[in-house]
Amino acid sequence: MSNPVNLTIDGKAVQAAPGTLLIDAAKQSGILIPAFCYYEGYSLQAACRMCLVEVEKFPKLQAACTLPVAEGMVVRTEAASAVQARKTTLEFLLTNHPLDCPVCDKGGECELQDMVFRYGAGESRFTEVKHHVDEKQWSPVVYYDAPRCILCYRCVRVCDEGMGVTALGITHRGAYSEITPNKGDHLNCDQCGACIDICPVGALTSGIYRYQTRPWEMEHVGTICTHCSDGCKTTLGVRNNEIVRGNNRDSTGINGEFLCIKGRYAFDFIKHEDRLQSPMVRRNGKLEEVSWAEAVKAVAARFAEIKAAGGAIGVAGSVHSTNEESYFLQKFARQGLGTPHIDHARSGDVPALIHALAGKTDALATADSLYHAKAVLVVDADLSQQHPFLAFQVRANVRHHQAAVYTVTRGPVREEQTAAKAVHTADYLAGVRGLGEDLKKHADLVIVFGDGIKGAAVGELVAFGDSLGIPVRYVCLVDYSNSRGAMDMGLLPELGPGYHPAAVRGMSLPQMAASQDLAALWVVGADPLAGGKRLASGKAFVVVQDLFLTDTAKQADVVLPSASAYEKSGTVTNVTGQIQRLKKGLNIMGAKPDLEIFGLIARAMGVDAGRAQNEAVFEEIRKSVRGYNVPLPVLATGGAAQAQPVNGRVDVLPDPELVRSAGDTLFTSGSLGRYSKILGSVMEAPGALYKG
C-alpha cells in the first residue's frame, strides 16, 4: 500500500489506502459498521443512515459509507450517540413495517431482524395506524410486498448495475415510496432473482420458495448448477428430501452472489412427473418396467454377445455427466467393450483451441480474468443469453475497472450497452481483424468466442491474438454444465482423455446413426435421435440412460433411469476449465447415478474397468488426464481448481462441422429446460430487452 492513511477506529490503529471509505476500512480491520443500503460493488446511496458514526472534529454523526478515511481520523462506531441514532432509525423504520416475521420468508435470515436484535428498542412507541399496500406479483418468480420494504435500493442497483437490465425503479415519494418495475406493472427482465437475493428483508420474495419453509428447517447444500457451462455455485435449500430453494448468499463460488434464473429456480425438472422411476426393457414392442437386476442383466448379456461377435457398439456420452462418469464411460467403452465409437454433442471447438495454444502458458482465461482484464472481445456470442455469469463478470469489470468491451456478433447483444465498439457481421474473423488497432492499445485482452469460430478459424483467431503484441487469453464457449469435461475426458471418436489421439479413430454420432452395421448404441444423457430420427441400422440394440423418456429412449430396447446433477456427487469442469465438485443434495428412489450404472454393467459383464467410485476415478483422472492434476483440498472445500490442458499440439483434430451450439437462451436449457416448469412459466423472451 503506497502512503497508507492512519486512523483510529474504536481505539484500534487502522491503516487504509487513501480514498478508502470508512465503512470498508473498518471492515478490513474486523469492525463491522451496520448498514442496509451500502453494498460492496454497487453505487453508494447513504440512504439508510444506519452507518452513522462519531468522528472526532465533526459536529454531526457521519455516514461511514460515504466518508473517505483521512489521516489522524478518530472514529467511534459504537459511541453512545451513534448507537442512539441507530436505535431511533430502526424505530422509524419499524413504524410502517408490518412486523409479520412469523409468516415472512425472510424470518431467520433477515438483516432487519438482526439489526433490531442488536440495536432496536425493546418496545414500540408507535401507536398510529400503519400505512399498508397490498402485495404485488411482478412475474412468475418475483413478488413485492411494499410494507416490508425498507427502501435500501439494493434491488434497483443490482438490476441496473449488476445485470444491466434496469427493470426496477422507485415510484411515489416520502413514506409512500415503493420499488416498482420501470415498465408497466410487471417485470420483463432476466428473471434472475438477484433482486430477491440481495433484498435484506422479505420485501422481494421468490415465487417458488415463498411460504415453503423456514430457513432453519433446510439443509444447505453447496453444489454446481447443471444448466449452462458457466459453472455457478448454487446453494440448494433442501427440506424433506426436496429442493425448495437455490441461491448463493454465502458467495463462496466463482460466481460470487450471481445466479441466473436457471441456477436459482430451474432445478424443478428433477421432480417433473415424467421423470423416469424404474428401468424398462422392451418386450413385445413395448417398454415394460423391470427391476434393476433384470435390466442390467439384459444390457450386459447383449453387450457381451455383440462384443464377442465383433459388432460395432456406438457410445454417446453426456454433457451433464460428471468428469468421473465421462472418464469411466470412455474407458469402459474403449477397454471393456473394445469400441472406438465414442462421441457427445459438441458445442465448442475446444480441441482446436488447445492445439492453437500449444506451447503457451496462461492462455486460457478464467471467469476471474473476465473481471480483471483491461479489455474483453466477444465474438459470435450473446453472453447475456447463453453465459449469463460471464456476462455479469464483464459488466462488473466495466463498472469497477472501466474495462473496454468489444463485440463482433451477427446481431445486437446486451454487451453493446457498454461496448467501446460493436461490430455486426457474419464474417467474424474479418470483424475481429478490423478491431486490431483498438485492441492493441490495451494492456491485456480476453477473447471469448462461440461456435462461429471453429476449425481453422480458431488458429487464425489465435494468430490474430499473437499479432497484437499484448497478453491475450481465450475462452472457447461450450453449452452445458460439463460440455468442457466431456471433451477433456475424451468423449470424442478422435481423441482420448487429455486430447491424446485415440488409438483407433471411431465413428462420430452422425456416422453411428448412418452406419448400416451398428450393432448397439449406448446413449448416456443425450438425445441423438431427437425429433424422431431413426438409426440406419435397424437391428441395433439401443440402451438409454436418462432422466426422461427422450425421443431416443422411446426407440430404446433398455431404458435406465439416471440421477440428475443434484442427486449425485462428482466433479464438473466449466466453460473456462475450472473444476468444481458436485455435492449430492438429495436421495432418490428408482434412478441411479450414471457411474453406478456403468459399474453395475461392467460387473455384470465381468469387465474390469476399475472401481466405479468417484474418488477412485478422480484419482485416476488426476494421474492420467492432461491438466487435471489439481490440488484436492481446493475441490474438497468447495473451491474451483483450474484445469490446464494446454501442452503440446493436438495431433488429430476433430471435424469442426460437428461443432454446433444448441443456441439456448436465458429461458431454455436443452431437454432439461423443457421439463422445468419455471423456465416454461416466464413467457417473455428476454432477448426483446436488448433490441431497439
Add this chain to the structure above:
Amino acid sequence: MPYNKPHPAETIIISRRFHLPNSASIDTFLAHDGYKAARKALDMSQDDIINEVKKSNLRGRGGAGFPTGMKWGFVPRQSPKPKYIVVNADESEPGTCKDRLLMEFDPHRLIEGCLIAAKAVGAHQGWVYIRGEYRYLIDIMDKAIAEAYKANWLGKNVQGTGFDFDLSTHTGAGAYECGEESALLESLEGKRGQPRIRPPFPAVSGAFQCPTILNNVETFCAVPDIILNGGDWYASLGVPRAGGTRLLCISGHVQSPGVFEVPIGFPMMRAINEMAGGLRPGRKLKAVIPGGSSCPVLKADECDLPMDYDSLAKAGSMLGSGGMVIMDDSTDMVKAALRIIKFYQHESCGWCIPCREGTLWLKKILTRLDDGIGVRSDIDLVGELAENMLGRTFCPLGDAAALPTISIVKKFRAEFEARLAQVQVPAGVSESLVRIHV
C-alpha cells in the same frame, strides 16, 4: 401592472425597477442602467469579478447563506469539462415569495446576473430551473430571454466581446425537494428529484458532472449592482459578515403583507410594525417564523433583534430565505405545527429513513393532538422524534421539518397540554392504551 410603490423605510436596490411601468421589458431595463454591469464585467478578468463578489460579502439568498464569492472561487479554472450556470428558481419554502417578484418585474436583472457569473467562471450555458407551480413566470422569463438574445445580451459573441452564453428555462414538476441544489441538478438532468451524495459539490461536479455555479435567483440578481458600484459599496450596506440588502417576504397576521427590501441587519420589529403595517387592531404578536417555515419559530419576546445571520443564529433561529410569517395571539400553535409538518411530510422524497418515516409519524401524532385525542406522552414524543431526525438525514429537508417542530413544542408546550384528551388515565395504565378508547 407595476408593483406597488416602495415603502419609505426600504433601501431599494434589487427591487428598484419593480415599480416602473412595463418593468419586465428590455427597453425599460436598458433605460434604467440595464446590462451596464454586464457590459463592464465582459471587459473584466475572471479574478476581478470573483474578487468583487467576494468583497461584497454577498451570501446566498436561498436560505443557507453561503458566501457567494467563495462558492464561485471553488469552480476549477482549468477544467476539460464545460462549466454551467444554474439558477435555483424553485422557490418553494413556505412563506417565501421574493424570487417570483424578481422574475416577474425584473427578469433581465436575473439574466444579467447569470451573464456576469458565466463570465466569471467561463461558462457558456445556463439554465433557470423554475418550479412547476410558477408556470406564468416561465412565459415572462422566456420572453425576456428572447429579448436578450435579440439584443445580443445572450447567444454567440455577446456584444461583440467574443463571449458566448446561452440561457434557457427548465421547469420543475412540483417538488420542494428540487430546491435542494443537488436534487435540482438530478431533476434538471431528467432523473428523479433526489439529492446527491456530497461532496463533490456542484462547483466541482454539478450539472451533468460538470463544474456548475448554482445560486438562488436573488443571489444572481444582487450581482449586477455589485459589479456596477463595487463590492465595498455593497458590503457597506449590510453588517460586517453579510453585505447588501435582501428581500423580506412578510406574510401572516399583519395589515400590509408584502415584499420589502431592507439592508441586512434591519430591525425585525420595524419591518413588522412600519413596513408591514403592524398587527391587526387589538391583536398581540405571538410568534414569528423569521426565514421560511424550516426555521425555528421565535416567540414575541425574542423578536426584538436585527435581521442578520449572526443575530438570528444567536436567537436560535435562521435568517433563511427571508420568508417571515407573523402570527398573532389568535394563532393555534398546535395547528401551526401540524400545518408545517404536513408540508414536509408531503414533500419528503423518501430517500432516507429518518425523514421519510419521521415526518409521517410526526404528522400522525400532531393530527391526533389537534383532534383533541392526544395523550400527555405524545408531547414529549413529538419533540423526541424531531430530535431523532435532526442532523441525521441525508439532506437538510429532515432538519427543516425537525427544527420548527422542536421549537414550537418547546416554546408553546402549554397549548399542547391544553389540547390533550380529557380522560382520566387509571393508575398503572399506559397512556397510549387510553387513546384507543378515546
